[in-house]
Amino acid sequence: MTQDEAKALVGKRAVEFVQDGMAVGLGTGSTSTLFIKALGERVKQGLKIRCVASSDASHNLAASLGMDITTLDKLPDLDVYIDGADEVAPGLTLIKGGGGAMLREKIVASSAKKFIVVVDQTKVVKTLGRFPLPVEVIKMALPLVHSKLAALGLNPSQRPAKNGDGPYLTDEGNYILDCACGQIPDPAATAAAIRGIVGVVEHGLFLNMASLALIAGDGGVTEMYP
Numbered sequence: 135m136t137q138d139e140a141k142a143l144v145g146k147r148a149v150e151f152v153q154d155g156m157a158v159g160l161g162t163g164s165t166s167t168l169f170i171k172a173l174g175e176r177v178k179q180g181l182k183i184r185c186v187a188s189s190d191a192s193h194n195l196a197a198s199l200g201m202d203i204t205t206l207d208k209l210p211d212l213d214v215y216i217d218g219a220d221e222v223a224p225g226l227t228l229i230k231g232g233g234g235a236m237l238r239e240k241i242v243a244s245s246a247k248k249f250i251v252v253v254d255q256t257k258v259v260k261t262l263g264r265f266p267l268p269v270e271v272i273k274m275a276l277p278l279v280h281s282k283l284a285a286l287g288l289n290p291s292q293r294p295a296k297n298g299d300g301p302y303l304t305d306e307g308n309y310i311l312d313c314a315c316g317q318i319p320d321p322a323a324t325a326a327a328i329r330g331i332v333g334v335v336e337h338g339l340f341l342n343m344a345s346l347a348l349i350a351g352d353g354g355v356t357e358m359y360p
């Protein structure tokens with residue numbers, strides 16, 4: 135099974151966790167896109183749900199599929215949030231933010247009773263840190279935060295725009311520093327150290343948030359719990 139096939143498989147499986155009448159949080163990224171498209175099919179067949187998305191891209195996709203999509207201020211209590219991840223480690227500790235949306239993703243995930251992670255098996259690791267850890271930063275604080283992250287040994291570098299033209303900007307208009315820090319043996323300590331830097335808006339460590347991960351691979355879809 136290719137990685138794209140695995141993403142499509144797990145996106146379809148996640149739809150089974152959505153029931154009539156639910157308020158649903160929609161994630162961001164290529165796996166979430168496949169989930170949203172599969173969910174859109176169910177909506178066309180009569181599934182009645184209301185949705186909130188964690189990025190402008192996912193919001194626009196859901197709207198284009200005719201889904202009932204609104205904003206978190208209008209629908210603040212969600213039954214479930216379904217989103218991808220860049221890494222999943224034991225205990226369902228995650229790195230997210232490869233798509234730059236971790237601030238809104240963390241807010242939407244925090245608004246849901248249940249957060250289900252959808253990944254292909256290449257995302258599963260024993261210890262977080264193979265994937266660079268994203269940190270969202272207020273523009274004027276970029277040099278300050280860069281030097282503080284470097285002093286922590288986290289090896290930050292600024293994310294460029296996808297088209298290579300200037301820096302990457304999040305949906306909230308902030309910069310991202312990607313930290314190629316290597317293995318993160320104590321994610322809670324790393325999260326606390328990053329959070330302690332003035333000018334940091336959010337980081338991509340998601341700890342004690344996910345309740346279930348659906349993992350697609352050659353054997354089908356397996357479930358992982360914290």
Ligand SMILES: O=C(CO)[C@H](O)[C@H](O)COP(=O)(O)O
Nearest residue numbers: 163164165218231232233235
């Ligand atoms: O955190 C994210 C976006 O900010 C994504 O969920 C993460 O990057 C995984 O993306 P993909 O499904 O495309 O591999």
